[in-house]
Amino acid sequence: MLVAAAAGGLFFGLLSVMKVRYPSWFGLGHGGLGLAGLITLGYALYSAPPDVALPQAAVWALGLLSVAFLGGALFFGMLFRQAKPLWAIMGHGSLAMVGVIVLFFAAY
Numbered sequence: 176m177l178v179a180a181a182a183g184g185l186f187f188g189l190l191s192v193m194k195v196r197y198p199s200w201f202g203l204g205h206g207g208l209g210l211a212g213l214i215t216l217g218y219a220l221y222s223a224p225p226d227v228a229l230p231q232a233a234v235w236a237l238g239l240l241s242v243a244f245l246g247g248a249l250f251f252g253m254l255f256r257q258a259k260p261l262w263a264i265m266g267h268g269s270l271a272m273v274g275v276i277v278l279f280f281a282a283y
Contacts, residue, residue, distance in 0.1 A: 247267045
């Protein structure tokens with residue numbers, strides 16, 4: 176789910192940079208898919224039995240992805256609803272990308 180949200184976000188960012196009009200529900204779909212991925216990751220981490228050793232990197236990935244989600248919701252849902260600045264797009268996407276990479280290394 177998180178990789179699908181990241182791919183959609185990359186496409187979404189390209190559309191924003193190229194100033195192409197897109198459906199208004201696309202941003203909600205991107206955020207909803209990211210939230211579903213966060214909930215799934217959080218459930219997987221915190222429902223593990225106490226005797227299972229969780230990789231610390233997975234907890235860091237959850238934190239990074241949560242901050243990226245909250246930043247995206249704040250920037251694009253409240254502050255910059257119309258004109259989305261490039262620095263906000265790049266910051267949100269970079270933080271989410273680092274979170275997905277950290278989660279990948281935690282899993283493998």
